[in-house]
Amino acid sequence: MTTLIASSRDYGALVKEDRVHSDIYTDAQIFDDEMERIFHRTWLFALHESEIPRHGDFKLLQLGRFPVIATRDADGDIQLLINRCRHRGAQVCEAMRGHAKRFQCWYHGWTYDSKGDLVGVTGAEAYDENFDPKDHGLTLVPRVDSYRGFVFASFNPEVTDLSAYLGATLKYIDIMVDASPIGELEVKPGVVTRTRYRGNWKQVGMDGYHPHYVHMSVFKIFSQRESTTGSAVGALHLEDPFDDRSSSRTRGFPHGHSCLDFREQRRPHADEYIEELERSEDGQRYVADMIDAHGEEHARELIAWHGDPHLGLFPNVQLIHDHVRVVIPRSPGETEVLMYPVFLKGVGDTINEKRLRAHEAFYGPAAAGSPDDAEIFERTQRGLIADQSPWVLLARGRHRERRDEDGSLVACISDEVTQRVQMQEWKRLMSDR
Ligand code: FES
Ligand SMILES: [Fe+2]
Numbered sequence: 001m002t003t004l005i006a007s008s009r010d011y012g013a014l015v016k017e018d019r020v021h022s023d024i025y026t027d028a029q030i031f032d033d034e035m036e037r038i039f040h041r042t043w044l045f046a047l048h049e050s051e052i053p054r055h056g057d058f059k060l061l062q063l064g065r066f067p068v069i070a071t072r073d074a075d076g077d078i079q080l081l082i083n084r085c086r087h088r089g090a091q092v093c094e095a096m097r098g099h100a101k102r103f104q105c106w107y108h109g110w111t112y113d114s115k116g117d118l119v120g121v122t123g124a125e126a127y128d129e130n131f132d133p134k135d136h137g138l139t140l141v142p143r144v145d146s147y148r149g150f151v152f153a154s155f156n157p158e159v160t161d162l163s164a165y166l167g168a169t170l171k172y173i174d175i176m177v178d179a180s181p182i183g184e185l186e187v188k189p190g191v192v193t194r195t196r197y198r199g200n201w202k203q204v205g206m207d208g209y210h211p212h213y214v215h216m217s218v219f220k221i222f223s224q225r226e227s228t229t230g231s232a233v234g235a236l237h238l239e240d241p242f243d244d245r246s247s248s249r250t251r252g253f254p255h256g257h258s259c260l261d262f263r264e265q266r267r268p269h270a271d272e273y274i275e276e277l278e279r280s281e282d283g284q285r286y287v288a289d290m291i292d293a294h295g296e297e298h299a300r301e302l303i304a305w306h307g308d309p310h311l312g313l314f315p316n317v318q319l320i321h322d323h324v325r326v327v328i329p330r331s332p333g334e335t336e337v338l339m340y341p342v343f344l345k346g347v348g349d350t351i352n353e354k355r356l357r358a359h360e361a362f363y364g365p366a367a368a369g370s371p372d373d374a375e376i377f378e379r380t381q382r383g384l385i386a387d388q389s390p391w392v393l394l395a396r397g398r399h400r401e402r403r404d405e406d407g408s409l410v411a412c413i414s415d416e417v418t419q420r421v422q423m424q425e426w427k428r429l430m431s432d433r
Helices: 028-039 162-177 216-224 263-277 281-294 296-304 350-363 370-384 419-431
Strands: 019-020 044-046 057-064 066-072 078-082 098-099 103-104 112-114 118-120 145-147 150-154 193-197 249-252 257-259 311-313 317-320 323-331 334-341 391-393 407-412
Touching: 028 323, 028 419, 044 066, 044 281, 044 323, 078 145, 078 150, 103 118, 103 193, 112 257, 145 162, 162 311, 162 317, 249 419, 257 419, 263 281, 263 296, 281 296, 281 350, 334 350, 407 419
Parallel strands: none
Antiparallel strands: 019 391, 044 150, 057 066, 057 098, 066 078, 103 112, 112 118, 145 150, 193 334, 249 257, 249 407, 257 311, 311 317, 317 323, 323 334
């Protein structure tokens, strides 16, 4: 693996228990080292397997600094191929997604199949007997694994097993998948909201302190309009986020994963969601199928949870409300965020339509949720440049966090547990050379 010129700076000193130095958001050398030490070393979310269902389907990904082609090969397996011709290095695929069983390089015409094997060399007779096409297939990303349709990748052959990396968060991923009565999700290729904001990648999501401030105007509008049952975005039932007795909690897991845990807050509302669902045929079928699949008790809580784990998996994916959110750092001060609405398989169309409408209302480009977040990230980035007083405080609720039996740190929903565990994992990876 290529290593850029690495900094000799002590990154451990930039992250304390209750604060971080603002250089970690603004410094170009730190950004380069993040790509090597975090994005090229740990697990990254790649895609959902339903995005490329058939042999020949492909999608381009950006994983760390590397362009990657995700393909579905002739055996039905997903391959992650580094998008770099083994002749002189040109990208062999430029389309963001599509269907192609072969990739032909535009430069001199070398051709690869969906496993990445080199199957065609222009003027092959000019190479001697030492040239074996088998040695020149597209390079595979060394580690690929998946959990319930979510495909993860790592450029580090020595990386810990995916299940150990995800640990206790696996049961939160289940919340999203088990909202489908057949336990399957669909992420449709091409259906995505793409945002690019002028701020650092570490600012995105998992903050339970801001919604009552940044999003209050939207919440007021939502509370006055027709219910959006079936979608997590509609299931607000706001509690006082500053009262430590409120049932919603923040959670921090090993490896920097975090969660805004609304399960206890939503559970008591199962009856009203079921009652509303049962006003439509699709809703009646959905409730009945969920009970068949999960038994009454678990079906009721799954319906109340709306398939929303509100989970952030460090460093690049969040399962929030009705979507999968992928974070792509472009520079210290620029980040791309892709939001893929998630559809439930095995349900009537109106169930998914409602989820999609609610997603658009908060997260769409003309909505009032995500654009406000992007604006606040940009204001933060402009402020962070002024580093006369360089420390950023993440101390909120530190005195009242406690360790839960699943190993997570838990505190009040507005406490900065989430940011603290992310930053501790950042420090571990950045310091571990
Ligand atoms: S660089 Fe791809 S064929 Fe030459
Ligand atoms: Fe927000």
